[in-house]
Amino acid sequence: MKINDNFYMKLAIDEAxxxxxxxxxNPAVGCVIVKDGKILAIEAHxxxxxxxxxxxxxxxxxxxxxSNSILKIKNSSxxxxxxxxxxxxxxxxxxxxxxxxxPCNHEGKTPSCAKLLALLKPKRVIIGxxxxxxxxxxxxxxxxxxxxxxxxxxxxxxxxNLLLPFKSWQNKTCIFFKMAQTLNxxxxxxxxxxxxxxxxxxxxxxIDLLLVGGNTVRxxxxxxxxxxxxxxxPDIFIYSKNKVFPQTIPLFSIPNRKVIISDDLFxxxxxKFVMVEGVYNxxxxxxxxxxxxxxxVSPKIREGINTSKSLDIDFEILHENYLGDEKIxxxxxxxxx
Amino acid sequence: MKINDNFYMKLAIDEAxxxxxxxxxNPAVGCVIVKDGKILAIEAHxxxxxxxxxxxxxxxxxxxxxSNSILKIKNSSxxxxxxxxxxxxxxxxxxxxxxxxxPCNHEGKTPSCAKLLALLKPKRVIIGxxxxxxxxxxxxxxxxxxxxxxxxxxxxxxxxNLLLPFKSWQNKTCIFFKMAQTLNxxxxxxxxxxxxxxxxxxxxxxIDLLLVGGNTVRxxxxxxxxxxxxxxxPDIFIYSKNKVFPQTIPLFSIPNRKVIISDDLFxxxxxKFVMVEGVYNxxxxxxxxxxxxxxxVSPKIREGINTSKSLDIDFEILHENYLGDEKIxxxxxxxxx
Numbered sequence: 241m242k243i244n245d246n247f248y249m250k251l252a253i254d255e256a257x258x259x260x261x262x263x264x265x266n267p268a269v270g271c272v273i274v275k276d277g278k279i280l281a282i283e284a285h286x287x288x289x290x291x292x293x294x295x296x297x298x299x300x301x302x303x304x305x306x307s308n309s310i311l312k313i314k315n316s317s318x319x320x321x322x323x324x325x326x327x328x329x330x331x332x333x334x335x336x337x338x339x340x341x342x343p344c345n346h347e348g349k350t351p352s353c354a355k356l357l358a359l360l361k362p363k364r365v366i367i368g369x370x371x372x373x374x375x376x377x378x379x380x381x382x383x384x385x386x387x388x389x390x391x392x393x394x395x396x397x398x399x400x401n402l403l404l405p406f407k408s409w410q411n412k413t414c415i416f417f418k419m420a421q422t423l424n425x426x427x428x429x430x431x432x433x434x435x436x437x438x439x440x441x442x443x444x445x446x447i448d449l450l451l452v453g454g455n456t457v458r459x460x461x462x463x464x465x466x467x468x469x470x471x472x473x474p475d476i477f478i479y480s481k482n483k484v485f486p487q488t489i490p491l492f493s494i495p496n497r498k499v500i501i502s503d504d505l506f507x508x509x510x511x512k513f514v515m516v517e518g519v520y521n522x523x524x525x526x527x528x529x530x531x532x533x534x535x536x537v538s539p540k541i542r543e544g545i546n547t548s549k550s551l552d553i554d555f556e557i558l559h560e561n562y563l564g565d566e567k568i569x570x571x572x573x574x575x576x577x
Numbered sequence: 578m579k580i581n582d583n584f585y586m587k588l589a590i591d592e593a594x595x596x597x598x599x600x601x602x603n604p605a606v607g608c609v610i611v612k613d614g615k616i617l618a619i620e621a622h623x624x625x626x627x628x629x630x631x632x633x634x635x636x637x638x639x640x641x642x643x644s645n646s647i648l649k650i651k652n653s654s655x656x657x658x659x660x661x662x663x664x665x666x667x668x669x670x671x672x673x674x675x676x677x678x679x680p681c682n683h684e685g686k687t688p689s690c691a692k693l694l695a696l697l698k699p700k701r702v703i704i705g706x707x708x709x710x711x712x713x714x715x716x717x718x719x720x721x722x723x724x725x726x727x728x729x730x731x732x733x734x735x736x737x738n739l740l741l742p743f744k745s746w747q748n749k750t751c752i753f754f755k756m757a758q759t760l761n762x763x764x765x766x767x768x769x770x771x772x773x774x775x776x777x778x779x780x781x782x783x784i785d786l787l788l789v790g791g792n793t794v795r796x797x798x799x800x801x802x803x804x805x806x807x808x809x810x811p812d813i814f815i816y817s818k819n820k821v822f823p824q825t826i827p828l829f830s831i832p833n834r835k836v837i838i839s840d841d842l843f844x845x846x847x848x849k850f851v852m853v854e855g856v857y858n859x860x861x862x863x864x865x866x867x868x869x870x871x872x873x874v875s876p877k878i879r880e881g882i883n884t885s886k887s888l889d890i891d892f893e894i895l896h897e898n899y900l901g902d903e904k905i906x907x908x909x910x911x912x913x914x
Contacts, residue, residue: 241592241619255578277615282578423872423892423908424857424883425762520761520878535760539892539908541857546761546883555760555876556902565893571760571876 248338249395255284257559264446267406271297272338291317294353317350332360340399342371345378354379358386366391368399408531415514420536426544427519435564445471449511453522454480463490533571585675586732592621594896604743608634609675628654631690654687669697677736679708682715691716695723703728705736745868752851757873763881764856772901782808786848791817800827870908
């Protein structure tokens with residue numbers, strides 16, 4: 241295997257995918273720092289409000305020379321930024337910084353990553369995707385104006401894939417479909433592990449709106465809350481022509497939650513980040529509206545219910561992670577050329 | 578992400594899986610060389626008769642200091658071995674060598690890797706699995722007797738998983754099941770890409786015997802050859818109670834091939850490396866006999882035929898690779914505890 245820019249960028253991409261969607265409304269970004277050929281840090285942005293990927297990686301890299309440095313207990317972007325500006329002592333001058341997204345140029349909740357890099361003067365910054373956020377962009381110019389060598393177009397397609405959810409919620413309402421199945425596509429019965437359920441509750445905590453089919457609500461009588469992670473409860477959209485549901489179904493009892501019962505999907509455009517929890521029928525109905533699919537696959541073969549409608553969809557696999565023994569696959573519809 | 582022994586060993590494991598089964602009758606082995614923290618080589622054993630993983634990695638690592646070295650054109654184990662013994666100039670003294678399997682101690686078709694390492698004197702050798710082959714084992718002792726620091730038990734379970742096919746064909750007949758399906762478990766129609774077919778022909782070239790169901794032979798009238806890779810043609814076992822098949826079916830016309838028609842599976846024990854190509858019915862029949870499953874998954878949803886029998890199998894995912902846009906998943910039956 242070749243050990244080159246692609247190799248290091250792939251490590252950054254894989255790290256970023258671990259926090260995909262969980263960084264909402266920020267993009268998922270990964271960063272790898274290599275000093276004279278030695279990998280010092282493989283980090284990612286993990287949650288909005290916490291440091292960007294580059295800041296996490298710069299901190300981890302700097303700590304490799306002194307793991308007891310006071311930097312260890314500095315956790316906010318501003319603290320890390322200030323510490324590194326004062327104490328870098330040219331540590332980063334022979335470093336190469338791989339980042340899946342152009343470093344931000346904007347002083348927002350966190351200091352500008354591009355301006356920090358310009359001060360720390362690494363030998364080279366290698367960038368996957370260009371920043372499409374007009375407010376934050378300009379990072380490449382800042383780096384180049386400060387004499388830092390910049391390499392572009394490294395695994396750009398893979399880095400762009402990483403940004404797909406972000407691009408979607410930046411521009412419009414991001415709608416994704418979550419489905420769980422066995423290895424052979426069965427969707428009924430108890431499929432998911434406790435760990436997969438925890439992940440779904442983590443997603444529910446991030447979204448604004450959860451869309452489910454009317455039949456599911458009638459049959460399963462779900463709560464659709466975030467009790468495993470004690471998160472915020474998303475509003476619910478029950479997609480149904482028949483508007484009458486018994487108010488005894490637990491999802492209606494969650495405080496501070498709006499429940500919409502409608503067959504007019506236009507109403508979901510009031511929200512920015514929507515998860516659909518459903519199976520094949522709902523997927524067939526919504527397949528032209530969704531941006532991507534999260535498929536949780538339990539590695540077992542079971543007899544059961546599979547697709548009954550005449551579904552015919554081709555996908556591109558964007559990425560895959562593991563949830564313990566189960567898999568999570570991020571899929572995008574493949575558009576016929 | 579922590580950059581530690583596990584991190585480097587995982588790189589070696591992933592590289593080795595790319596050649597899983599293709600190294601038959603040798604084990605799949607990966608090797609990573611790190612010099613003062615810098616990754617110099619990520620290599621694997623790729624095919625029986627070609628150099629072991631360690632030799633490939635030592636060659637790649639040595640070439641990083643002079644890519645025009647005459648070593649570049651030395652391809653046999655003996656040539657590389659002799660070159661490195663004469664020219665190493667202590668290059669490896671500050672290297673760490675990660676290998677998924679204990680280096681062989683035996684002078685066979687190739688020189689002993691453990692003895693070569695003992696001469697090159699790397700700082701440390703990190704080993705995943707212990708060698709179960711009695712002839713080749715003893716590598717750890719050779720290293721330690723020569724004052725090389727040895728670290729054991731790094732990702733041993735993952736390294737042992739890598740050896741599962743090897744352990745099986747070492748001790749008895751290795752039988753694996755190959756199946757192709759869509760994302761939702763449909764098995765009929767045109768599923769696999771040309772690249773997946775090429776992979777299946779590469780597997781057929783390695784095995785001794787190909788087992789198929791009688792119905793498949795009657796309906797599909799297959800050739801079951803290796804024409805895409807111009808390989809050797811495996812013998813065929815048609816699993817069928819009814820022994821009468823028209824000799825016009827193309828598989829009967831392949832020269833130098835024995836075709837067995839039987840419902841007595843005991844006969845396959847005359848072979849060492851057996852692939853079963855089939856779908857759910859045959860899987861149900863053979864599920865207690867097979868060592869692992871190779872599932873080729875095409876990322877599309879289709880209506881079609883799925884499991885009809887009452888299959889109920891839990892799996893552990895051993896590893897996954899990509900074949901272009903398709904996936905190949907290595908599965909092992911999970912034994913209930």
